[in-house]
Amino acid sequence: MTTTSSTTTPSLFSVVPAGIFGPLASPNREHYWSLLCRLFEEFFGPDAPVPPSHGFPRREITAAFERYLLTDDPWEDEDGQAPDASLNTRANAIHERFRLAGWLRQERIGAREMVSMPPAVTQLLSTLVEFSEHGPTFLSAKMRSIELQLQQVSEGRADGGTLDEAADQARRLLVSLSSMSLQVRDLMPELSKAETTAQFARQWFERYVSQLFIGDYAELHRADHPLARRSSILAMVQQLEAGPRRQELSAWYAEHAGNGDPARAQARLARSLSRLRELERIDEYLARLDEDIRQANRRALAFLDYRLRAPDRLDVLLRRACRGVLTASEDALRLPVAAGPLMDESRLRAPHRRPQPIPRSANATTPPTPEQLARLALLRRMKRARLVNAEDMARYVGRHLGDGDGIDSRELAIASIEDLRAYQTLLTLALRSHRVGGLRREDPLGRLLRGFRVELLDDGDHDNDYLRGPRFQIRRVASTARNTA
Template sequence: MTEYSSPAPPLFAVVPDGLFGPLASSNRLHYWRLLCQLFAEFFGPDAPMPPSVGFPRREITSAIERYLLTDDPWEDDGAAPDAPLAMRANAIYERFRTAGWLRQERVGAREMVSMTHAVAQLLATLMDFAERGPAFFGAKVRSIELQLQQVVAGNAGGDSLDEAAEQSRQLLSYVSAISVQVRDLMPELIKAESTALFARQLFERYVGELFVGDYAQLHNADHPLARRTAILTMVRDIEQSDVRGQLIDWYTERATGGDRVRAEQRLQRSLRRLYEIDRIDEYLARLDDDIRQANRRALAFLDYRLRAPDKLDVLLRRACRGVLGAPQDALRLPVAPGPLMDEQRLRAPQQRPRPIPRTANTSREPTPEQLARLNLLRQMTRARLVKPEDLSRYVDRHLGATDSIDSEAMEIASIEDFRAYQTLITLALRSRRQGGLRRDDPIHRMLRGFRIQLRDGEQTANAFLESPRFVLHRTRNVA
């Protein structure tokens, strides 16, 4: 089923067309600081309860005047820099009102100023984005799990499922973005003028702003990220139980205007996004590689800065000035008299020894029997070697169109099947730990499109061996 899609959201049907004009001008830094100050003082959640009709215009322009007293000068942006303070404040106010950041209404004989809900919400989002610090994956995964528990229990509807799916996608996007930011940050840090500045920027920006807050605990068994198997189990329960019908009814009634087909597409989109959390290991592995490379570059740069002579360019300029200002007799080279480039002073050319003649080793052609034995040995070795694609073919052959299969229903018809079945037993035994297989386990790469669940205390016997009983579950839909 194709993913539910919709056209681009109409942004400028919600916010004014020229809203970003002040933030794109030459005074954008001043405008941004002034907007943040007005939001915090009058319109933000930390400000006192505003009047229902807004604030008097004079109160807003007075706040702008106070800001101009501490943040000046501005570049020429419509008003002369030497204009009176009140005139400049009114010009800035009109710029905000024309752009749409402020709304002015006449109440009686007074002009009252307010900020629309959409503009205030956009400004709060921009401020949160600018102040965003290191992320904590544990809190995000715990939030996804709690919302899915409410959906499975029937205490929440499609809104909680959509929120969990959106957080799952944001989690993967954030890990991917950190890798790009780490690679982009290191060339910028190397431009630091001093070793102290490089070290300070490294720890303030690289560690303080980009790093994952709970990165050191990501590989622990008790970290919430280890419970992603439980999250995937709840997603499968939602897809295969009666909860699916309840969610489709919820989407049909509240999100799609009675269109049941679109409701099913909406549900399938959220489930597909939640299934993507199974790919977090790939993103974390790439993040580990990028962080290790960034650490090596930072250590190499610090080692170079600490070993190189301090202020080498200053020493070279000082030596050049000394040579230009020294008397003629002081510039003589400390060498004996005579021609410096006389042929008697040159080193004799080096005579390279003649290479030793080499003869090729004689080789004997193998006999047909030796070739046949070698090919047989290669076939035997390959038949006993299980690669991820071999295991995937064996599992897909038994799963077919179903989502799970018991080990008792699996067949062994060849040596390849026998070795694949042994590999599944190994995966089942190693997945006994809480949270499933560790992502740094070498055998973890064998899990492609399925997961394995061990049945404790139960045994499976076939014509070849007796082993613990296990069940295979498909982890994502096969397109």
């Protein structure tokens, strides 16, 4: 079945008011943001008491603005002077600005004017506050949460809502990893503007290590880290895609998210499973992040080495020398040269003449004999027959796998030295993948796995005409491009 993903851009301003970002784009955006956060914390946020269904009286909101301005009034006009309007007038002006922008909604109930915050605006403000408070990413907790949710869905103890939540967490995790590299690259030019070595070192450890690093980055390469169990997550995704739970999930999506339309339900289910399969690319993001962090470390060490080796207060010394030159007498500024013309021809250096090259005779060479050429060609063919690259492995696996999703090692044929070497490599991959933590990211054999993976089976050894070893199975790995084609 072919699934299609929606490529239309979601409409933002059909959900929130069109002028919602007006106060946050004004010269006083920092002050407006501070007032919105305090308003959210006291009246409309999750930590505030449950607001009345009809809202708060307008006077209560404006009184809160007056209280904020009375305790902390950072507003300044274009001339740097404090506003000369009264406190009540300024509070009402701020309320009107928020109302016109859409942050607040005012309704008349009887003779009273009641103020509330629309639900979509409340959700947007909660997201902005959460984004501004975002700290280091902890991959361990996120991967463990995704795995537990998928286990509940696979065992039938959860429905499609839990599957959607796991898919959204997987998408946010990959977005966080991809943005982490950009933050590391953008931080170095900013840190290089530090005026002193102490300031650079303090900003380096406070901002680079504490704020931008992955919280459990030092544990990513350990065998017991949940990131090493992503193969089990992908296995559960494949089980949900091809197992009996797919029909139950499709029925749930048709009832709760597809308005009874089976096609929409299948598309929604395929989207969630596709987002979860993207966890297979997490190694690419981690490899790029490792490289960016290594470059940032090299630049930081070079900067610190330059600062520590450079003369202390070099700018002060240069400034002092310039002042001394400007105030010195004419005799003190004379050049320390001998008497006579300064630019005389006899004082110039003689032109550099390149010596004549030494004539060289070619070394005598003896052409190889036909026997030597034949032995060299045979040696090259022997080495090439025993070398297995990604193209050879893809050709061998594709010849046996065909259009199927998997094949057992007993069905693999060995008709040449090339086939034997490919079989040996597959057996080695199966044994290394079975170790605790799976196949290492730095394992050179991992580059041969293109579009498939090798799983070791625990039901005894297999004996063919050449080798005896444990049984293994080759499974095709579905790519995102195939599911969205």
